[in-house]
């Protein structure tokens with residue numbers, strides 16, 4: 608099966624996006640994939656702010672993405688787009704870091720008015736990183752995500768379509784030789 612990196616682009620310590628990303632990683636593991644969650648907020652802030660591509664943690668993340676077959680890019684919507692910290696990491700990756708990978712974009716947001724940030728803000732930057740196979744993604748309203756001690760609970764309105772795009776992503780990933 609495939610190796611997947613799941614990126615969470617929220618700077619929040621109590622992030623709904625990160626909880627959602629962990630749920631997606633768990634679902635992909637049940638399909639037999641290896642899935643690793645990377646929270647951008649756990650990376651060294653100075654390396655992100657100073658664009659230090661030599662920082663060992665950044666080098667390690669870039670290597671993990673290079674080795675991955677698939678990448679899930681999950682971010683909250685901030686100011687009508689993905690977050691600045693996610694962009695700070697993406698800026699440190701090689702120019703075509705997503706070439707040859709299957710990519711699943713996922714956004715969370717507070718307003719349905721910003722659903723199109725997925726296609727108008729996130730998708731172009733994924734394409735610019737060389738991703739030719741970006742599968743349909745999903746936007747989840749924050750009010751549909753409840754984080755509990757036992758894990759994350761999704762409103763059925765969000766759960767069905769989100770899991771559907773994840774399952775499509777899982778199916779189209781390359782099968783390891």
Ligand SMILES: Cc1cc2nc3c(=O)[nH]c(=O)nc-3n(C[C@H](O)[C@H](O)[C@H](O)COP(=O)(O)O)c2cc1C
Pocket residue numbers: 617618619621622623624625683684685686687688715716717718719720721748749
């Ligand atoms: C600084 C900031 C800016 C935001 N801007 C938007 C926005 O433009 N559109 C929107 O729909 N939601 C916006 N939100 C709401 C978040 O996208 C939403 O609550 C998200 O699920 C938070 O995810 P997190 O808990 O992982 O950080 C904003 C939240 C913050 C903190």
